[in-house]
Amino acid sequence: MSTQWNRRDFLRRAAGTAAAAGLAGTGSWAGTQPTPVGDMSRRTLGRTGLQVPVISLGVMNASNPALLRRAWDLGVRHFDTAAYYQRGRNEEMVGEVMQELNARDEVVIATKIYLPPERRHIADEEVRQFFLNSAEESLRRLRMDHVDILYVHNVSDIDYLYRPVVVEVMQALKQAGKARFIGFTTHRGMDPCIAAAAERGGWDVIATAFNYSLGEDKDLLQAMARAHEQGLGLVAMKTQCTQYWYREHLPDYFQRFYQGEILHTAVLKWAVRHPFVTTAIPGCTTFEQLEADVQAGRTLEYTAAEREFLESRNVRAALSYCRQCARCVAGCPAGVQVPTLMRAHLYAVCYGNHDALQAALAEIPPGAGLEACRDCQTCRVTCVRGIPVAERLAELQRIVRV
Template sequence: MQNAKNGYSRRKFIFKTVGGAAAAGLLGKAGLPLAGQSAKVTAATTQAEKSPITRVLGRTGIRVPIVSMGVMNADNPALVRRSFEMGIRLFDTAWTYQRGRNEEMVGSVIKELKAREQVVIATKVPPPRPEMMDQMGDKLIEQEFLARLDQSLARLQTDFVDILYIHNVSDPATLRRPGLLSAIGKAKKTNKARFVGFSTHRGMTECLEASVLDGRFDVILTVINYSMHDDKALLAAMSKAAKAGIGLVAMKTQCKQAWYREAMPDELKPFYEGTIWHAALLKWALRLESVTTAVPGYTAFDQLETDWPVAFGLEYTPDEVKFLSDHGVRLALSHACRQCGGCVASCPSGADVPSLVRAHMYAADYGNFSEMRRALDEIPAGRGLEACAGCGECAAACVRGVKIARRLDELKSIFA
């Protein structure tokens, strides 16, 4: 397992690791947050050198390696195949990704490998837009959602998915929609989905808390990364959900956002480019006791070879400790958008600024223009880029220092 670009190998990885307790001590001295990160995790991982660390996904009882594949931005079947051969067992896709081609790719690779029984397929089906749902009525919502699920199953060439998520839930009200609840209930009853849940990028704390009270969601795919280290409410909600038996899958762990370009001091960039950044951030998320596995969205073999070794040990290397402790890095990371919604009121035209910033992320940081399009399409009419069209200078202000105007200018330039 060799990453030519970074001169990285698994052997070097093991050699460079430092003891969990020592790492915890160093991080403690550096004042880094250890909320939710337990010694138990560290102790268990020091023994795991030959097999990946595995964890059980809450009440589903499914055991998977802690590193899974977020297939979203990948379009190379050989990368999916190689991921399986290396030991990855959970593949995360969605009805919307690449307009269905992403699911088709996963389905054909798994079929070709004759591996359906060995893998966990998770897909996400989007509900109709909120304003549409208001008009549709519950029966139609259920029918639409289940029709989309059938499309997903056909593309995936399987009779069932292991995990069916309602895609992109940002409001507990969505989790109470009778049409959606009956749809996921039927999907389970008809064995089209073994387990059900939702994905969430925004309002994660509220959605997690609502799901604990509701009790019918088995798995939640949530954004969590180091830039959120001080979000005590979110970390507490995650712990609560995990304790209630909900399996938590982490996404956006490596925090691939414009913060790196916008706020990282230039002198630090060359040193922290590549494996240090990715492995350190992935480890941070996986050291949270509440998280079962993460779905990094790698798109190339060298990225796979950076992410997968993390499954064999969560101790930080000295360079990773340095990265996580570096004042410049931490300051830069505070410019990552958390989708907190704190900017909404500052826009005089009522634009859905967090969603616009997220759409920018898909385009500028992932190079995924179909996801950018989808994120824009999901914004309620009148609150998307059309609201910005007549605006001279952007007045929207971020509570954390995200350069909203710059990101929206870049987003607008795509359509210019």
């Protein structure tokens, strides 16, 4: 079976992925010694003690139940969903398939509670009710009396992560047996949140964006290593983000790094070869992607082709992936929320996920979204990493027809 595939056509139809930077470990795989289970190895998710294969399934972009059945057959035992995905339909599909397979006791199920950023100022009692209701609704859709991991979804600042009512209600859900373990997911502002969790505690698991393009981000690497030392379980997401698609937007000089196909197994292995990462949750939409991702989990040794691929492309993706650092925001006189729009662009162009696109756009307060760009003659925003923000904003406007 080929471990390489061209997602470009696929991207045009629907989904996507890809990523970027530095080979993790140049010698043999030296992380947690894998214990073979079927064809895949397992590791322990921090102090939770949960055993999960190195490759899990991010269900976000999947809508075909047969894909989950195939994942089960291939040895995937951790399924990551969210109330937010497909407005609950994603959880329903996970629940239906797990029941049909009679697999509940053999899988680790994670879901998430998503309070949109624009509502995070609401009163404590409203937050509490929102979390309790969301958890109950998720369990109903999943047909389960508990999940293994319950995340606070999309955390990018410490104030929200440690807002007392958020910590209290998550702890209460854990104590009530609705979730065996609690954690948070983070797509931007990752390292401060991860570092805070490592020092202040209160959380069991962190699902963080982590990919090849972040390989030189020392703050993030240190925060992840520290969290791992403190017993937190680390799950990697967005492991294969987008570089294939974006390469054509890069300056000519960089085009040479983008010749040939993306070897997705290489960037996936790069992420899970880090000893502090327990498992990755790549999002699959096709059987071909799923098979390739699982194949990567069967041996973490790079093949010669994967090694050559990574070594030949150390430069390029540093410019392709929006790290959500928000350093560009001050450049826009209208205060447009560029990082969120870049994430919306990722969902639209790379994942082909209409629901996620709309949800990201809905997070933006009136006046700070694409409508502000419509009559703007010249975009003044400059990305510190060279991402062509104006081009992506224009592309996004064409997609959503603002």
